[in-house]
Amino acid sequence: MITDARALRHEYVPQDLHHRGGQIDHLSSVLAPSTVELSEDVCLFGPSGAGKTTIAKYTLAQLERERLDIRWGYVNCMADNTPAAVLHELVRDVGLGADLRPEGAARSRAIQRLRNSDDRLFLVLDEVALLDEETLIALWEVPNVSLICITIDEDEWFTALSSQAKSRMQSAATVRLHKYSHSELVDILDSRVVHGLVSARVADGVIEQIADIAAGNAREGIAILRQAAMHVEEREMQELTTAVVDAVVEDAAADIRERRVRSLGTHQRLLLRIIEEAGSIDSGTLHARYEAQAQSPKSKSTRRRYLRSLCRYELIDRDGSTRGTRYIAV
Known part of the structure; x- marks a missing residue:
């Protein structure tokens, strides 16, 4: 495959x-x-x-x-x-x-x-x-x-x-740059199929289905295609079908999240771990626990940059603002 x-x-x-x-x-x-x-x-x-x-x-x-x-x-x-x-x-x-x-x-x-x-x-x-x-x-x-x-x-x-x-x-x-349109993402995924897979073993409608799910995000679309191809290879299946795509969507999302977590620096990873251990934590408690656990704590302004990046990449959620802010594990 x-x-x-x-x-x-x-x-x-x-x-x-x-x-x-x-x-x-x-x-x-x-x-x-x-x-x-x-x-x-x-x-x-x-x-x-x-x-x-x-x-x-x-x-x-x-x-x-x-x-x-x-x-x-x-x-x-x-x-x-x-x-x-x-x-x-x-x-x-x-x-x-x-x-x-x-x-x-x-x-x-x-x-x-x-x-x-x-x-x-x-x-x-x-x-x-x-x-x-x-x-x-x-x-x-x-x-x-x-x-x-x-x-x-x-x-x-x-x-x-x-x-x-x-x-x-x-x-x-x-x-x-803007998000890719549906047809643009189809072209990108088609190109990946041509260069990386046996095209004849990709069923009709698969690429359009992946483009629908990814909604303009090429990273997500490629991750789904990769997981689907691995699924077919590992199970020695003959064809990559829409049913295979349905089966691997959650795995692809987990793969993207895991790669993002692996890319984090030490202090971002510590902030993420504290939030995940708490489930939901207010800003003041988060900073206090971070300062108690970090060897060389970063400044609060730097920590806030890190927390914004964790939110941007959907590793955590944020609710409220200023002193009422709470960070929530995803």
């Missing part, structure tokens, strides 16, 4: 992207201007599953094939949300930090590695709303670095920034 498992992973970057040509062209013109001007910074906004990370990686991979003087790196600030971890991952990913160790990668040393490079550096900051502002500004100030900042909620991120950081990031070029 499965001919290439890579095509069933959400992080897989296909050779051709469907229905994002305009955004890719815009991003390419910003990152590789035809004049001698330096590349701009870019902010990518859009809902989960809209392809933000994919088009950033796709565009940079295309650019890397065309030019010898660029390098690019990627970091997910959801997982690496300490300054040392973010900078170490970026320096390592652009090939400038093989000898650096996370515990020894001081901010100034890592920034200097980037600054000393003769190449143009493009740094993708996924889940940038979780990155501390000081690190963001330090990267912004490196002359040979262009930032590609990715987050879901544009207003929430800008509201949380200081006036200094906000003015700088609002000067960046902006690419906004």
Whole structure:
């Protein structure tokens, strides 16, 4: 059934992207201007599953094939949300930090590695709303670095920034993505089938059914397709049918949730565990328990960013506001 498992992973970057040509062209013109001007910074906004990370990686991979003087790196600030971890991952990913160790990668040393490079550096900051502002500004100030900042909620991120950081990031070029339409998501899933499965063993109506369930979220659609293909393989079935899709929808949702939990940093995971253990907990008690259990507690403003991200990714629910806020386990 499965001919290439890579095509069933959400992080897989296909050779051709469907229905994002305009955004890719815009991003390419910003990152590789035809004049001698330096590349701009870019902010990518859009809902989960809209392809933000994919088009950033796709565009940079295309650019890397065309030019010898660029390098690019990627970091997910959801997982690496300490300054040392973010900078170490970026320096390592652009090939400038093989000898650096996370515990020894001081901010100034890592920034200097980037600054000393003769190449143009493009740094993708996924889940940038979780990155501390000081690190963001330090990267912004490196002359040979262009930032590609990715987050879901544009207003929430800008509201949380200081006036200094906000003015700088609002000067960046902006690419906004919408949810995929039903027909667009069908095309994306069809492409994954062609590249990853035996198409003849996928029954009529399956892709349309998955697109209906995913409702414009490519991440969810690909997760359902992957779970359905695994279900057929493991049970040595002849065909992937609509009944198989019905059987794996909950497994796909659980798989997405598990992957998100695995991607969390230490402090986010601790906050999530406290909420799950309580079932429902008021804000004051949550912060008190966190401070009692964390080795080096983060500031309250940072914790609030973490809690917003947990809500955004449907790992917890939130009820109320200010002092009356309660966090509820999902």
